[in-house]
Amino acid sequence: MDNILSVRDLRVDIPLAGGTLHAVRGLNFDLARGETLCIVGESGSGKSLTSLAIMGLLPKMAQRHSKKLEFAGIDLSVAKNRQMRSLRGDRISMIFQEPMTSLNPAYTIGDQLTEALLLHRKVGRKAATARAIELLEKVGITAAASRLGQYPHQLSGGLRQRVMIAMALMAEPDLIIADEPTTALDVTIQAQILRLLVDLQREMNMAMILITHDLGVVARVADKVAIMYAGEVVESGRSKDVFTAPQHPYTRGLLRCIPVPGKTKPGEHLGSIPGIVPSLIGKTQGCAFRGRCDVAVDACAHDIPERAGAEGHLYRCVHDNSQMPPKASGGFNTASQSEGRP
Amino acid sequence: MIYTLKRLGLAVLVALAVSMLSFALLHLSGDPASAIAGESATDADIAAIRAFYGFDRPLIVQYADWLFSALRGDFGESYYFQLPVAQLIGDRLSITMTLGICGISFAILTAVPLGVAAAVRPNSMIDRMALFISVMGQAMPSFWFGLVLVVIFSIKFRLLPPSGTESWKNFIMPTVVLGYYAMPAIMRLTRAGMLDVLSADYVRTARAKGASEMRVMFKHALRNAIIPVVSLSAVQMGFMLGGSIVVESIFALHGAGYLAWESIGRNDLPTVQALILIFALFYIVFTFLSDLLNAWLDPRMRVG
Incomplete structure (x- = not known):
């Protein structure tokens, strides 16, 4: 299988007053279309920075180095801002941990859902809205058309995360990065959202990087696992190998x-x-x-x-x-x- | 809609309370009849004046009489000018309004871009420059800054007229002086708001969608950061209309602020009362408008 994402020796350094913080230290992995990689680690192990490094969304002070950072044949390590911008939200999307704060309170769900599509594709507002309704239905939101006019504060956390997932899928990305997508949700909702995410990933044949500290999640969905500790992958491999041995x-x-x-x-x-x-x-x-x-x-x-x-x-x-x-x-x-x- | 009606009702109530307060304050601060009569007046003269102006009636009757007249636009006659107050204020108010609107526009149009630029690159040259400009604005008294402008632009280079209201050129320096006074607070608030909002999760979401930096700044961040700025600007605007006395006197713009100041000195009760009410109404109207604008900016406020 062709790899959609190839990472060799990915490093993230953050210069601080007391010396350089080596937050991510030499990450390697490959990911093929339709595959799920779970990155597991505790807080501060560098897993979120890894995802931001791939997206090109690291904080300004952080420095990214890599021997190889290739997405669908594009060398991300030398990609200009403009090129990264055209990939983000189109071919690579991200779902964040905090659905409560990740949606803009000032705009309607419809505005925010259609934004990525309108930015990247030559589609009209009508077509974008139709796509938004389609995806809202896909992520299990009832009365999808009437939700478009609602604002984030009118939705519950679970619904907002469904909206975030729909938003990430608007342009049918090749790669989706989900950074602890269920952590902020009620336990009862967590399994639903995860199931949904995995089903959609299979259906659309996307590659997925799922960042989590929940090994139960990993066991259920991962093809590959990378265990991170203090900025380093200490163990990686096929999910079943890592879990059984x-x-x-x-x-x-x-x-x-x-x-x-x-x-x-x-x-x-x-x-x-x-x-x-x-x-x-x-x-x-x-x-x-x-x-x-x-x-x-x-x-x-x-x-x-x-x-x-x-x-x-x-x-x-x-x-x-x-x-x-x-x-x-x-x-x-x-x-x-x-x-x-x- | 319910929100708008609620705000409107509140505004009317506040206006009513203000009218009572301003009426009571002026009538309780001394005997208006003896003040009008002057120091050499006899008791009989004072009594005659009291009867003539109706000061001998109960306060509540005087208030009701004044309020209902005021609602019809009749604020009585100025003791000093012997003219209807409404006519007197009308002329002066247009000058003050022009000045106030120009002043606040100048303040907002310089402060918001500068605040945004400063927030985008904190601690950069532009941030330091913005800080310097705002500290200057806060530290310089308006009368001094006004005079400096007059010395430079009217006396030295003869570019702008130092006083009067003949042409639009007369309003340039007063606008700058008045606007510069309001600018620092608006700029600091914009900068703080933007800094806060730029680290918000939804700004990161916008970037993750592939939005350009301009779009992130102006569509996603500024709309959320500007909300407190709107409220502040409304208050500043009200202040400019009521409190531009200093600027009006430096540039000899005979506006409403200047009239208020003169009328207090002359014990011209009807004029002072009318001006207080009008200035208060300005505050109320601008606060109301800023509430509406904020509700449009932030849907969470619409719940009321």
């Missing part, structure tokens, strides 16, 4: 934090990973996770080899973990074992 201690720790129906007994403590994410300011060497890892050794402070498993399953760890059976419990989840903080 996690190699990196951080991935294993994360997996232990979620309850498994049938396996987790009532009242049983779920796992947690002790410690906090290290500061990314200045030069960092070695494994960023070593301060919180219970299998850390001296070698972790030096360059870490990237190890390859089957079918593009990659992870960065000094240990060749494929030899070690993943532990069923214990290990990472007790605070006393945190040692060797960098």
Whole structure:
């Protein structure tokens, strides 16, 4: 399959008074049409900056570097603002985390839905409106035509996120980036919205990057997974490989934090990973996770080899973990074992 | 629609309250009859004046009489000019209105673009320049700035007339002086509003749609940032119409502000009352208009 998006050694640096913050450090991935990549990580791991870097929407002070950043044969690393603008909202769209604040309060839903189409395509207002109604119906909004005249404050959070999804799909993009699209919603709505997003992606054969910290979501929808920790992908590969045979201690720790129906007994403590994410300011060497890892050794402070498993399953760890059976419990989840903080 | 009616009702109530207050204030601040009669008047003279002007009637009757006349456009006769107040004010008001509208337009047309430019590049040269201009405007008293302009443009270069109301040229310097006084606050508020709005999520959404920077600035950001500016401008406008006395006296524009000032000195009660009411009505009308404009800008306000 041809890759629609190819990323090699993507870096985002933010110069600060106290030194440079290396927020994203050497990201690699490929994404084909119709595929879903989930980027997983905790707050501050650089996953949102990664998506903004692809969109060319990084904050002014942030610097983007890459060996390759190619979308549908277009080299984004050298694309001018004008060219990026013509891609955004047309061939690449984005869905943001906060539906409550991501819509402009001063304009109607109809205005905002049709804007992208009117900007990028030579269509009339009538055709754009028809498309907007079609998509609102597609995302499950009833009385779509009458919604067009409504303002964002008249809609609930779930409805607004549906509108955001419809808005992202207006121009039938090739790639859709969804940055924690369900995080701000009620738990009852989260599953609906996610289902909707995945169905539409399959139907329109788009590539999707889904950014999340919810492993439950990943397990359901991802083709590929990249686990990010402190600006770095520590493990990546096909979803089923990463879930059935996690190699990196951080991935294993994360997996232990979620309850498994049938396996987790009532009242049983779920796992947690002790410690906090290290500061990314200045030069960092070695494994960023070593301060919180219970299998850390001296070698972790030096360059870490990237190890390859089957079918593009990659992870960065000094240990060749494929030899070690993943532990069923214990290990990472007790605070006393945190040692060797960098 | 309901919102508009509500605002309108409120405006009428405020106008009524203001009319009572201005009437009461002037009548309670001293005996108008003895003030008109002067220091050498006898008690009999004062009593005669009191009877002539109807000051001996109960206050509420005097108020009702004045209010209903005022509603018909009859503000009584000026004690000093012996002319109907309505006619007297009418002439002066057109000068003040011209000056006020020019002044606020000058202020808005310079302040908003400068505020936007400053917000787009905070701490840049243009931002610092805007700050400098606004600090100057705040620090310079109008009378001094007016005189400086007269010295430069009328006396040195002889480009503009220093006083009078003969042509549009007469209004240039007063407009600049009056407008420059209102400009700094409008500019600072525009800048702050834009800075706030530019980091909003919906601005990022607009960029993600592929909107150009101009479109992001003016369509998505400015409309949301300008709302407090509209309210402030309405107040400034009301202030300009009522409080342009200093500017009017420097440039010898005999407007309503100047008339108010003179009339207070002359104890010309009907004129002062009428002017207070009219100035208050200006505030009320502009506030009402700014409420409507804001409701148009921000649909969330329409709920009322």
